[in-house]
Amino acid sequence: MISPQTIEQITNRIDIIDVVSEFVKLKKRGANYLGLCPFHNEKTPSFTVSPAKEIYKCFGCGKSGNTITFLMEHEKYSYAESLKWLAQRYNIEIQETEVSDETRIVQQAAESLHALNNFAQKFFTEQLLQTEEGQGYALTYLEERGYDVQIIEKFQLGYNPQARNVFASAALQQQFSKEILLKSGLVVERNEELFDNYRGRIIFPIHNTTGKIIGFGARVIGKADKAPKYINTPENEVYVKSKILYGAYFARHSIDKNNECLLVEGYTDVISLHQAEIDNVVASGGTSLTADQLRIVKKYTNNLTIIYDGDAAGVKAAMRGLDMALEEGLNVKLVLIPDNEDPDSYVKKVGTSAFKKFIDAGKKDFILFQLEILLKEAANDITKKNDAVNQIAESLSRINKAEDFTRRNAYIHECAAVLKIDENGLINLVNKYINDRITKQEKSKPSAEETTETSVVEKNDDLFFHPDELQEKNLLRVLLEYGLNDWDSNMTIAAHIFKELDQFRFDNADMAVLYEVYKTQYEQGFNPSAKTLLYHENERVRTLVINVTLFPFELSRRWDEKLENIKVNNVDTSVQDVILSLNYFKLHKIKKMFEENQRDIELTKNWNEMLKLLEIHKYLKATEREITEQLGTVIMK
Ligand code: ZN
Numbered sequence: 001m002i003s004p005q006t007i008e009q010i011t012n013r014i015d016i017i018d019v020v021s022e023f024v025k026l027k028k029r030g031a032n033y034l035g036l037c038p039f040h041n042e043k044t045p046s047f048t049v050s051p052a053k054e055i056y057k058c059f060g061c062g063k064s065g066n067t068i069t070f071l072m073e074h075e076k077y078s079y080a081e082s083l084k085w086l087a088q089r090y091n092i093e094i095q096e097t098e099v100s101d102e103t104r105i106v107q108q109a110a111e112s113l114h115a116l117n118n119f120a121q122k123f124f125t126e127q128l129l130q131t132e133e134g135q136g137y138a139l140t141y142l143e144e145r146g147y148d149v150q151i152i153e154k155f156q157l158g159y160n161p162q163a164r165n166v167f168a169s170a171a172l173q174q175q176f177s178k179e180i181l182l183k184s185g186l187v188v189e190r191n192e193e194l195f196d197n198y199r200g201r202i203i204f205p206i207h208n209t210t211g212k213i214i215g216f217g218a219r220v221i222g223k224a225d226k227a228p229k230y231i232n233t234p235e236n237e238v239y240v241k242s243k244i245l246y247g248a249y250f251a252r253h254s255i256d257k258n259n260e261c262l263l264v265e266g267y268t269d270v271i272s273l274h275q276a277e278i279d280n281v282v283a284s285g286g287t288s289l290t291a292d293q294l295r296i297v298k299k300y301t302n303n304l305t306i307i308y309d310g311d312a313a314g315v316k317a318a319m320r321g322l323d324m325a326l327e328e329g330l331n332v333k334l335v336l337i338p339d340n341e342d343p344d345s346y347v348k349k350v351g352t353s354a355f356k357k358f359i360d361a362g363k364k365d366f367i368l369f370q371l372e373i374l375l376k377e378a379a380n381d382i383t384k385k386n387d388a389v390n391q392i393a394e395s396l397s398r399i400n401k402a403e404d405f406t407r408r409n410a411y412i413h414e415c416a417a418v419l420k421i422d423e424n425g426l427i428n429l430v431n432k433y434i435n436d437r438i439t440k441q442e443k444s445k446p447s448a449e450e451t452t453e454t455s456v457v458e459k460n461d462d463l464f465f466h467p468d469e470l471q472e473k474n475l476l477r478v479l480l481e482y483g484l485n486d487w488d489s490n491m492t493i494a495a496h497i498f499k500e501l502d503q504f505r506f507d508n509a510d511m512a513v514l515y516e517v518y519k520t521q522y523e524q525g526f527n528p529s530a531k532t533l534l535y536h537e538n539e540r541v542r543t544l545v546i547n548v549t550l551f552p553f554e555l556s557r558r559w560d561e562k563l564e565n566i567k568v569n570n571v572d573t574s575v576q577d578v579i580l581s582l583n584y585f586k587l588h589k590i591k592k593m594f595e596e597n598q599r600d601i602e603l604t605k606n607w608n609e610m611l612k613l614l615e616i617h618k619y620l621k622a623t624e625r626e627i628t629e630q631l632g633t634v635i636m637k
Pocket of ligand 1: 037038039040047058059060061062063
């Protein structure tokens with residue numbers, strides 16, 4: 001975990017305008033900045049950024065948040081990745097809080113691998129572009145295949161020389177350990193000697209979605225005789241094959257903008273299409289898609305178009321794993337590249353605009369495409385046709401999210417027509433598959449206890465508060481806003497609030513957490529405020545902080561009017577605001593205790609207990625009166 005000190009350093013440096021401007025064109029309007037919302041399509045700007053509050057809000061689609069949530073939403077970073085991005089931008093060194101030994105070992109290995117991969121990429125690129133062997137052998141080969149230098153540099157291609165250990169010795173000289181070198185797959189060990197593993201090959205660095213190099217693909221030059229055409233990095237701490245979509249880093253903004261992801265098989269397909277300015281394209285590496293890969297696509301778009309070479313094996317491979325895509329709610333289309341071409345060769349042959357036209361015209365819906373193939377295979381065989389109906393019904397049953405209901409019905413209608421079968425019959429069959437799967441899932445469901453945690457989170461997930469919690473929210477507002485100001489010459493407003501609330505507690509679980517987080521940080525000597533807590537690691541805390549600072553008065557107009565009365569004189573109202581907030585908070589809690597006490601009085605049959613309850617009753621009444629009077633004087637002032 002990133003330490004609170006580092007987070008504080010980062011948050012002190014954050015300039016929301018500077019960060020958002022990287023991605024959105026902003027214009028100054030009064031105290032705020034205005035731009036076209038990056039999260040929904042609009043012609044007139046309603047995306048507002050407040051530098052003072054360090055938050056943004058779109059009045060069109062309602063999206064709101066801080067610099068971190070902006071990066072998470074727009075760049076699809078995780079919370080920690082966003083902080084790291086900011087730290088890098090502001091040259092802040094990240095300190096991590098203590099982690100387990102196991103985690104530390106993994107982290108250290110990952111860091112060493114990243115450092116080595118970085119070094120290796122630079123080394124290989126230099127070999128390709130600046131040595132005689134690289135230029136004469138590898139670069140010529142790439143140029144003959146139609147790649148220009150700009151695209152070679154963009155994808156950071158390289159070359160590993162043919163001699164036994166040029167790279168290995170360069171890396172050892174840089175103090176990379178033998179262990180890490182072996183782990184990276186860049187070198188192999190034979191007779192206690194290290195050899196380059198990718199000798200005489202073109203090197204394709206593989207980036208993760210944040211642009212870090214996690215591994216390499218190495219291709220033979222020319223025809224491969226006995227050696228495999230490609231060698232890839234073995235699985236290690238940073239290279240996990242099932243989570244990689246080659247080119248995703250370079251394609252991500254274009255996928256977002258085009259609202260479509262094109263999927264091809266190989267590295268060279270991706271690079272050629274980018275060179276042809278078709279840049280919303282990634283490669284799966286040829287195997288069937290994994291759930292993790294689909295999740296990467298889904299971060300940017302719901303429309304996946306798979307481009308395949310025309311051979312049957314490729315199509316079959318494509319169809320495996322696609323049921324999963326349907327479950328994820330993706331719209332999957334397929335395009336077949338004709339005449340034994342692949343996307344790489346085809347785009348070079350016909351050019352950019354013809355290629356785009358071909359894709360648009362040739363796109364076939366996955367379900368209907370599957371149906372077509374199955375029917376062709378079945379021909380007049382009744383049993384095979386029956387199998388086809390079942391397989392299609394199975395696929396259709398995967399489209400099972402509430403929002404996809406219409407889409408499934410449209411499919412059923414269309415498929416029934418193509419199959420020349422009764423539509424209701426097909427509906428029944430699809431429902432049977434859905435029921436079968438539900439029954440199966442029920443059986444393997446975790447016990448109730450295991451699921452409670454998530455359901456609590458979901459339940460709390462609304463931004464609306466029960467009226468009971470208004471006072472709690474208001475108190476948190478003054479704490480965040482004025483906590484660090486002086487209450488008097490002895491203590492801060494925060495310290496005063498802690499003292500006053502010693503006997504009281506928060507009822508709303510989230511607000512209780514925020515209060516405790518603030519208190520703990522304050523007592524540990526940090527300076528918590530709305531700004532620093534906007535970047536807290538707990539998402540519920542962050543959401544609540546935004547919530548509290550964004551809508552300070554809207555929930556209580558009466559309150560606002562009272563404060564307005566005070567504000568007329570244009571003096572610092574923080575102390576009055578604190579007194580009001582504290583008193584309303586207490587008053588509310590006391591009323592609640594009062595009601596509870598009243599109920600106990602009515603229920604008790606024990607005389608002694610009754611006396612005790614009556615004492616409490618008296619005490620609560622007196623406190624209530626005291627507070628009401630104090631409220632009166634504050635308001636009168
Ligand atoms: Zn919007």
